[in-house]
Amino acid sequence: MRGDGNATRALVVLPPGAARRLIARGVAQLPAVARARREGVIVVTLGTTNAYVAEELLGRAIERERFCAGYIGEALAWLPPDRQAKPLVLRRGEPVDLSLDEVVAELKAGDILIKGANVLDPSGVCGVFMASPAGGTVGKLIAPALARGVELVIPISCAKSIHGFVSELVPELGIGRVARAMGGPVGLFPLVGTVVTEVEAAALLYGVRAHHLGSGGVGPGSGAVTLLLVGEEENVERAFSELSSLARTEPPPRVG
Numbered sequence: 001m002r003g004d005g006n007a008t009r010a011l012v013v014l015p016p017g018a019a020r021r022l023i024a025r026g027v028a029q030l031p032a033v034a035r036a037r038r039e040g041v042i043v044v045t046l047g048t049t050n051a052y053v054a055e056e057l058l059g060r061a062i063e064r065e066r067f068c069a070g071y072i073g074e075a076l077a078w079l080p081p082d083r084q085a086k087p088l089v090l091r092r093g094e095p096v097d098l099s100l101d102e103v104v105a106e107l108k109a110g111d112i113l114i115k116g117a118n119v120l121d122p123s124g125v126c127g128v129f130m131a132s133p134a135g136g137t138v139g140k141l142i143a144p145a146l147a148r149g150v151e152l153v154i155p156i157s158c159a160k161s162i163h164g165f166v167s168e169l170v171p172e173l174g175i176g177r178v179a180r181a182m183g184g185p186v187g188l189f190p191l192v193g194t195v196v197t198e199v200e201a202a203a204l205l206y207g208v209r210a211h212h213l214g215s216g217g218v219g220p221g222s223g224a225v226t227l228l229l230v231g232e233e234e235n236v237e238r239a240f241s242e243l244s245s246l247a248r249t250e251p252p253p254r255v256g
Helices: 016-029 031-039 048-058 100-106 136-148 166-172 198-206 233-249
Strands: 008-014 041-044 070-072 076-078 088-091 112-114 126-130 151-155 187-191 194-196 209-215 225-231
Touching (some): 008 016, 008 233, 016 194, 016 233, 041 100, 048 088, 198 209, 198 233, 225 233
Parallel strands (some): 041 112
Antiparallel strands (some): 041 088, 126 187
16 A cells, blocks of 8 residues: 555665566566467577576576677677677577568467567657667567557666656657767657566566666766655565565676
């Protein structure tokens, strides 16, 4: 119950690696994802958060630093194609080696497309930066997936929340519109689907209400997400214990 004075409350600070791991574990717990692991196809596109999702679905470590295309570093940057891993495709839970064209040909209703994003607005709409004039992965996969009824799952950290709205930003951006950029100019594609942030992941995994209290910090807290956890004492204590351990042990994401 909202405002329940008898509920137990706890605060956790999740550095970027721990936040991504929590999100990934939440994605793996989604009923639609569990069903597709048994019966259908799951596509995990490249991304720093999706690298953790791929590990959770595979049950083993991968070269996370290569499971990335574009990223925000000192500027808007891109990993050279020859250093990028391939997107992960699972058919009934087993990895298969398919090209994106082959994936597009196979996708059907009931399958899952897991696509990360760069921004999350207050209405729950996400936005993806597009550095390719052809739209990159978005241009290749999103329209066919939505046309066929494929469920789109969007793992994204609360740290990527913005104050404005994606619908207002889309017409302001575009490779041909931006005169100067640190890195390279981009367009912005609006993305709507099942959004999984740290908040949803905490609810899925621990049965608690999680509230996003803040983003960022200094030193080890750079890029961190602070959450308030509210719920029954047993659930909150378990969440606090496991997330505190995760915050201490999960290394930060890297690309390269």
